Amino acid sequence: MTPTLTLKNIHKSFEVGTVNEHHVLRGVNLMLNEGDFVTVIGGNGAGKSTLLNCIAGNISVDSGEIILDDIDITSQKTEKRAAHIGRVFQDPRMGTATRLSIEENLSIAYARGKKRGLSLGVTDAQREEFKKQLARLDLGLEDRLKKEVGLLSGGQRQALTLLMSTIVKPKLLLLDEHTAALDPKASHSVLTLTEKMVYEDHLTTLMITHNMEDAIKYGNRLVMLHEGKIVVDINRKQKEGLKVQDLMDLFQKNSGQSLTDDALILS
Numbered sequence: 001m002t003p004t005l006t007l008k009n010i011h012k013s014f015e016v017g018t019v020n021e022h023h024v025l026r027g028v029n030l031m032l033n034e035g036d037f038v039t040v041i042g043g044n045g046a047g048k049s050t051l052l053n054c055i056a057g058n059i060s061v062d063s064g065e066i067i068l069d070d071i072d073i074t075s076q077k078t079e080k081r082a083a084h085i086g087r088v089f090q091d092p093r094m095g096t097a098t099r100l101s102i103e104e105n106l107s108i109a110y111a112r113g114k115k116r117g118l119s120l121g122v123t124d125a126q127r128e129e130f131k132k133q134l135a136r137l138d139l140g141l142e143d144r145l146k147k148e149v150g151l152l153s154g155g156q157r158q159a160l161t162l163l164m165s166t167i168v169k170p171k172l173l174l175l176d177e178h179t180a181a182l183d184p185k186a187s188h189s190v191l192t193l194t195e196k197m198v199y200e201d202h203l204t205t206l207m208i209t210h211n212m213e214d215a216i217k218y219g220n221r222l223v224m225l226h227e228g229k230i231v232v233d234i235n236r237k238q239k240e241g242l243k244v245q246d247l248m249d250l251f252q253k254n255s256g257q258s259l260t261d262d263a264l265i266l267s
C-alpha cells in the first residue's frame, strides 16, 4: 500500500546566519497510511506548528521531501496543496468568513479543488447537501443556513470549519490545536466530532494537541516531537491502557530528558 503522506528527513532553520539562528526541524521522518489518525504532542517550541506549516506549504523546508499520495509536493505552492490538504487552526476566527452566512461559507468550501472557481450562489441541491452535512455536527446548524458565521460560538465555528475542511474529502487533514482556544466542554464536543468525522470519512489526519490524555485517547497512533525530532511513535495497540505517566517515562527513555514542560497538560 502506498503511504498517503511521507516526510523524508525534513530540516528547517529560521533566521539562518544571525545570532538567532534556530534549527527547528532536525530530520523528521514520518509515514502515514490512508485513514491514519495521528496525534502529535510536544512541548513549547518543539516544532509542531512548523511541521504542519511545512506540510501545508506556508513554510518551505530547507531539505527533505514531502510526498502526498505519490506526488512530491515539497516545492508546490500553498494554494495548489490546499486543494488536497484541509486545515483547522487554533483560532476559531480563522478558516471561516465572519460576515458571510453558514451556507455561503460552505459554498466556498465546496468549490475547493473544483475548476468552476469561487461562487457564493447556492443551488437547491447544494443546500440539501449542506443541510445533510450540517446535521452530522448535531448542533442544529442545518436549520440556520442563513445565519452569519460571526454570530456563532467558538465551538460552533470550529465544528463548521472542520466540516468546511472536509466537505470535499482532503487527502490529508491538519488540525493545529483546533480545540485549545475553547472551553473544556466545547473542546470535548469538537474532539468527539473530530473523531466521528475522521473515522466516518476515513480521513488521514495529523492532530496537534497539548493535552497528553487527549493524545492518548484519540487516534490510532501518537507521535511525540522534541527539539525537532520524533522521539516517540506508538500505534493503537501500544496506546491501549497507556497512562500519562507511561508516556512521560517513554519520552524520558527515548529523549534522555525528563518532561518538565508545564505547557503540556498532563491530565
Ligand SMILES: Nc1ncnc2c1ncn2[C@@H]1O[C@H](COP(=O)(O)OP(=O)(O)OP(=O)(O)O)[C@@H](O)[C@H]1O
Pocket (backbone or CB within 6 Å): 014, 015, 022, 024, 042, 043, 044, 045, 046, 047, 048, 049, 050, 051
Ligand atoms: N517564522 C518564524 N521565524 C522565526 N522563528 C520561528 C518562526 N516560526 C517558528 N519559529 C520558532 O520555531 C520554534 C518552533 O516553533 P513552533 O511554533 O513550530 O513550535 P510548537 O511545537 O508548535 O510550539 P507551541 O506548542 O508553543 O505552539 C520556536 O522557537 C519558534 O519561535
